[in-house]
Amino acid sequence: MKTYHIELLVRLKTADTVALTAKNTLRRDMGYESVLLDVRREERWVIQVQAEDLQTAEKLGREFAATRIFVNPNKQTCVLKAAESGQAKLSPQKQDEGGPYEVGVIVSYYQDGKAVSARDALRHTYGYGGRIGNVERGVLWKLLLSAQSPDSARKTAEDIALTSSMNSGLLTNSHSQTYIVL
Amino acid sequence: MEKVLPVSRLEKDDLLEEELKKARLGLTAQEARKIASILGRDPSIVECFILDIEWSEHCSYKSSAKILKKYLPLKAPNVIQSIEEDAGIIALAAVNGRRYGVVIAHESHNHPSQVLPVEGSATGIGGVVRDVDCMGARVVAVADPLRFGDVEGSEKEKVKWIARGVRQGIWEYGNALGVPNIGGDVYFDESFNDNCLVNVVALGVIREDEIIHSRAPEGAGEKGYDVILVGKPTDDSGFGGVTFASQILGGGEEEESRGAVQVHDPFLKNVLLMRKSNSAVWKLAREKGMEIGFKDLGGGGLACASSEMGAAGSCGIDIDLEKVHVSMTDMLPEVIACGETQERYLLIVPPELTEEVLRIYNEDWDLPNIYEGARASVIGKVTSGDRYVMHWMGEVVCDIPIHELTKGICYERQSKPVVRHLSEPEFQEPGNLGEVLLKVLGGPNVSSREAIFRSYDTEVQGNAVIRPGEADAGVIAPLEEEGSRAGIALSTDGNPLYGLIDPYWGGANAVAEAMRNVACVGAVPSGLTDCLNYGNPENPEAFWQFEEGVRGVSDAAKNLWLKGHPEMPVPIVSGNVSFYNESAAGKSIAPSPIIACVGVMEDYSRALTMRFKEAASRIYLVGGRYDELGGSEYYRRMFGALGKNVPQVRYEEERKAIYAVIDCISAGHLLAAHDISGGGLAVTLSEMLVCGRHQPACKGAEIDLERIGSPLRDDKKLFSESSGFVLEVSPGNGPGVERIFAERGLEIFHIGVVVEEPVFTVRSGEKEVLRLSVSAMEEAWRGGIAEALK
Amino acid sequence: MSQPNSRIFLPKITKVASKTQKLGSSSSHKLREMKKIAIIQYPGSNCEYETARAVMASGMEAEIFRWNRDAASLDEYDGYIIPGGFSYQDRVRAGAIAAKKGIMRTIFGEAAKGKPVLGICNGAQVLVESGMIPGVNPGELEMALAPNTGTSGYYCNWVHVVHSTRKGKCAFTRFFEKSEVFPMPVAHAEGRFVTRKKGLIESMYDNGQIVLRYSTVDGKVEDRFPVNPNGSTDNIAGICNPAGNVFALMPHPERAAWLRQVPDDTGDEYAEAKRDAYGSWQRMTEAGPGRKIFESMREYLENIPY
Incomplete structure (x- = not known):
């Protein structure tokens, strides 16, 4: 048995009003009109699971996705990835030179009750028991930025990610949340 | 017309059925031929979809209309507006010479909630508040009667998932909208495992002269009034929704039906409804002295709403479907016409108001920036003919005489009594009734509902007087800002187990209990709504249950007269029928007429809570104890038995008792009142000790069962569910209290006393029957549902 | 202290200014020009009307100020209230979007002049997200109102709070004695004050900014549910800025502004008063505990030159 990470990326089928509002606020009220081209958003779950091999892990992942916990098929679709722990899969998108660049930002709560209840539901309600390790939940923001270079796009994403004052940053309140720029 | 259903060519019914199925229409071959004969030609696909919806159970009441008409009392002196529009209205109070009314609507959202609990229950609230709002009213309260499966049975995980989801949908939507949730009730029974019931009641207040009608105003046709669609851009959500509501749920279909559940948006709704943009439009119309028509879009979407508004004003309607603002490309005209996208309204306004109405929605209240693609658009005209016409891509895709659209169809259903061989359980009186009481108090149908209602915003709008958990009914004072001391009380009821034994008494008891609850806070039961939840009407036994239930509801409403108006019923002013509530295996739910009762108080300062308040107070029992434990919590918890002797409603005594309790409260004679229902006298007394917010300094009570003139055994006296207070x-x-009851010819029993020490003692003469610490009772009672829902 | 307890009933409030003058409140205010409070209405706000009523009942004018009006025109008001609800549907985070709009920039500037600003529930979230609270370093984000712990999501109930700073420190608690305990309802899913800034809580105590804390009915600050209904750090329910003129409050004073609204089973003097008032409409319309928050605001405006 090895530990695998199942990543579920859950996206709304309908217009994402949260992403739209974030985009409009950043562009209209916070001065990103010329650099921020688009904002998209996915809910990201990472489930640690014990499995015999990658195939089994993927099969389990599909089972998890079919529970009622993570995906609401009425309005969401889901992409699933499984990987062995330690071979972390988070990496920035490959981009064409000259941009625009898509930069991902993952925001999660320090204490997330929903992640804990999802873990408990998998363990107890759905009977996966001790196979299930940690469950993490976060929002993956995808910022489409026009910039001179990937580095400068990341710098802009960083500024957008961390709220430091009334005038700067939006996606994370670092007193209750944490973030990673991919 | 390009796309037509070739009815005339398909002479054989099975071929026609096949064609209908291919088109995803729910019409029968016979119905399709009827459409063709009405039109004198083959109908277009759009026309078929529209009539499919208009003739659905949800819109046309095709199975139920005859029975409802035969039994239900709709008229009473206090009715301002009966059921004919989206919601009923009863008189509340006069302020400065102007009459105000309470607007009441009651809906079900059962099937969607079973499939997607959060979305289903949320859109349930969304729909019913729109019904109230579109009369021009200020929405002031909602309440949710809920019925879930057995939380202790084999399907418990699914049941809990549904129950938790429904709770979440209700709070997420109702709280965000800003309407307080002031009541509701919850029952768990295994017959709801595959089919939960999620009913919603909404109340509004309105000044009588400001009522807005859901019809084209007089002269709208001649003057060519504009038809304006407001709100969310139309999409394909909920396409086929009403047909869905009238289908039986089966394992596989749940997945497929998902497309039928609408996506809600309380945020947009908040801007439309909560004294924001819609009220600005009404104000404009009042200032200009012009009548407008206003209606929410519910089941059947644009087609239903626009045809009903036209028909109600004896006008034709001409709509250009291309002018409807949509959020998807390549939408079919029938989807635009019939889709059930949430958060939309239809307005009919004089052309000279159109520009200002558009400005109010699109600029002042900025709808396009609140929700992507939301706005107000002019989509058509009212015409002076009688044709209901829709255009699409330069073609006429629908052209039907408007009254043919809205008059619906009616079916005569077969009815056959259910034969049940029920019996009373035989057993020795348990030795330790204290233990029995703790077990009953901890049961999911008796224990504290806090785990549910503390998720609801019970305070928003600031009108609260009495909240859930403090009394048998919630009370608000919604006209205080107008300077009135009037209060509105609301309770919802319907014990499914009674209906299981006898659907007639199930209906009658639901009405009586709802009225008793309202009386317990001191309000006069003034209006009823019924949401009639039953199985498949094509099944004669289920239909018999429905008919018996309606008969019970209406007998109770007619016999428990409107106070101050002898012989007049407490009117049923609004309601809803929900059929096809059964599992794939064909098992119906317990017959469940769910009743909401609205009580009116002249002065809310008399509103009474149910907690025991002062040591040395006398405790009186109103209502004799009978051997009526059929469907009781005692039988169920202790013996897993249903029993047979269901409580009867003794109409005359019941009426007198209700009136006497109200009179005692208005005379200021009572410190607390609580009705007897599930769990009987023992649970009623217990709840008066433990209810409300936890307080270390609660009271105790000493009771003597011998004071009750009844030959019953002690356990039956304690747990009989015969009605009472x-x-x-x-x-x-x-x-003073004894005199009020004596004057009405009713015997009451002085059964005990409130004591300082928090101990509940029950004697029968010299013999001690039970003795419990109130804290042990409280623990059992508070734990029940919270544990069950984990 | 003056406590106007007269009943004020107002017709539908959309534009209230002139009506308030006409109906008046206690006679002492009629002579003076009434202070004018802007109640900010965001899309999704849902407590603006009852908040306006509570303001008017406390002897001030109230005007509901819609989000898309010219933010610069806000400077003509004497004080501001950001009411409860779900501004912008709590998108991104509760209060996060509203905090970025022009309205908050104007209010930030006016607050610096000493004008009183009250954020109730969602309004408190807006004040925290805009860096006005705690305002140890004004404008800097120093705290969060995180999701509740202890319950699954939204929780609505009456709680007790204890006044934990000196009388007169905060513009909104000028009528409360130190250690006074009173009931108010909470209704939120994200009300847990937290910070990861070292030493911040200590300096807030030093500055007297910890105004209200959740407590038992007899004023004991116990960190357990339901005494602390959301798991808030140090049971904090309300925080003011160092100057005391900006106040972020999670409980709802406008829902406790009349005796009628108070439950009769909270075990305190207000519950008793409600029971005593039984049968008297007159008394039911007298002030509840939350009224003093608004009356303090009025008193501050009338007596503190800024």
Whole structure:
């Protein structure tokens, strides 16, 4: 048995009003009109699971996705990835030179009750028991930025990610949340 | 017309059925031929979809209309507007010479909630508040009667998932919208495992002269009034929704039906409805002295709403479907016409108001920036003919005489009594009734509902007087800002187990209990709504249950007269029928007429809570104890038995008792009142000790069962669910209370006293029957549902 | 202290200014020009009307100020209230979007002049997200109102709070004695004050900014549910800025502004008063505990030159 990470990326089928509002606020009220081209958003779950091999892990992942916990098929679709722990899969998108660049930002709560209840539901309600390790939940923001270079796009994403004052940053309140720029 | 259903060519019914199925229409071959004969030609696909919806159970009441008409009492002196529009209205109070009314609507959202609990219950609230709002009213309260499966049975995980989801949908939507949730009730029974019931009641207040009608105003046709669609851009959500509501749920279909559940948006709704943009439009119309028509879009979407508004004003309607703002490309005209996208309204306004109405929605209240693609758009005209016409891509895709659209169809259903071989369980009286009481108090149908209602915003709008958990009914004072002391009380009821034994008494008891609950806070039961939840009407036994239930509801409403108006019923002013509530295996739910009762108080300062308040108070029992434990919590918890002797409603005694309790409260004679229902006298007394917010300094009570003139055994006296009340009366007011009951010819029993020490003692003469610490009772009672829902 | 307890009933409030003058409140205010409070209405706000009523009942004018009006025109008001609800549907985070709009920039500037600003529930979230609270370093994000712990999501109930700073420190608690305990309802899913800034809580105590804390009915600050209904750090329910003129409050004073609204089973003097008032409409319309928050605001405006 090895530990695998199942990543579920859950996206709304309908217009994402949260992403739209974030985009409009950043562009209209916070001065990103010329650099921020688009904002998209996915809910990201990472489930640690014990499995015999990658195939089994993927099969389990599909089972998890079919529970009622993570995906609401009425309005969401889901992409699933499984990987062995330690071979972390988070990496920035490959981009064409000259941009625009898509930069991902993952925001999660320090204490997330929903992640804990999802873990408990998998363990107890759905009977996966001790196979299930940690469950993490976060929002993956995808910022489409026009910039001179990937580095400068990341710098802009960083500024957008961390709220430091009334005038700067939006996606994370670092007193209750944490973030990673991919 | 390009796309037509070739009815005339398909002479064989099976071929026609096949074609209908291919088109995803729910019409029968016979119905399709009827459409062709009405039109004198083959119908277009759009026309078929529209009539499919208009003739659905949800829109046309095709199975139920005859029975409803035969039995239900709709008229009474206090009715301002009966059921004919989106919601009923009863008189509340006069302020400065102007009459105000309470607007009441009651809906079900059962099937969607079973499939997607969060979305289903949320859109349930969304729909019913729109019904109230579109009369021009200020929405002031909602309440949710809920029925879930057995939380302790084999399907418990699914049941809990549904129950938790429904709770979440209700709070996420109702709280965000800003409407307080002031009541509701919850029952768990295995017959709801595959089919939960999620009913919603909404209340509004309105000044009588400001009522807005859901019809084209007089002269709208001649003057060519504009038809304006407001709100969310139309998409394909909920396409086929009403047909869905009338289908039986089966394992596989749940997945497929998902497309039928609408996506809600309380945020947009908040801007439309909560004294924001819609009220600005009404104000404009009032200032200009022009009548407008206003209606929410519910089941059947644009087609239903626009045809009903036209028909109600005896006008034709001409709509250009291309002018409807949509959020998807390549939408079919029938989807635009019939889709059930949430958060939309239809307005009919004089052309000279159109520009200002558009400005109010699109600029002042900025809808396009609140929700992507939301706005107000002119989509058509009212015409002076009688044709209901829709255009699409330069073609006429629908052209039907408007009254043919809205008159619906009616079916005569077969009815056959259910034969049940029920019996009473035989057993020795348990030795330790204290233990029995704790077990009953901890049961999911009796224990504290806090785990549910503390998720609801019970305070928003600031009108609260009495909240869930403090009394049998919630009370608000919604006209205080107008300077009135009037209060509105609301309770919802319907014990499914009674209906299981006898659907007639199930209906009658639901009405009586709802009225008793309202009386317990001191309000006069003034209006009823019924949401009639039953199985498949094509099944004669299920249809018999429905008919018996309606008969019970209406007998109770007619016999428990409107106070102050002898022989007049407490009117049923609004309601809803929900059929096809059964599992894939064909098992119907317990017959469940769910009743909401609205009580009116002249002065809310008399509104009474149910907690025992003062040591040395007298405790009175109103209502004799009978051997009526059929469907009781006692039988169910202790013996897993249903029993047979269901409580009867003794109409005359019941009426007198209700009136006497109200009179005692308005005379200021009572300290607390609580009705007897599930769990009987024992649970009623217990709840008066433990209810409300936890307080270390609660009271105790000493009861003597011998004071009740009844030959029943002690356990049956304690747990019989015969109707009644328990009253707390300060010693000085004892004679006054006794006199009020004596004048009405009713015997009451002085059964005990409130004591300082928090202990509940029950004796029968010299013999001690039970003795419990109130804290042990409280623990059992508070734990029940919270544990069950984990 | 003056406590106007007269009943004020107002017709539908959309534009209230002139009506308030006409109906008046206690006679002492009629002579003076009434202070004018802007109640900010965001899309999704849902407590603006009852908040306006509570303001008017406390002897001030109230005007509901819609989000898309010219933010610069806000400077003509004497004080501001950001009411409860779900501004912008709590998108991104509760209060996060509203905090970025022009309205908050104007209010930030006016607050610096000493004008009183009250954020109730969602309004408190807006004040925290805009860096006005705690405002140890004004404008800097120093705290969060995180999701509740202890319950699954939204929780609505009456709680007790204890006044934990000196009388007169905060513009909104000028009528409360130190250690006074009173009931108010909470209704939120994200009300847990937290910070990861070292030493911040200590300096807030030093500055007297910890105004209200959740407590038992007898004023004991116990960190357990339901005494602390959301798991808030140090049971904090309300925080003011160092100057005391900006106040972020999670409980709802406008829902406790009349005796009628108070439950009769909270075990305190207000519950008793409600029971005593039984049968008297007159008394039911007298002030509840939350009224003093608004009356303090009025008193501050009338007596503190800024």
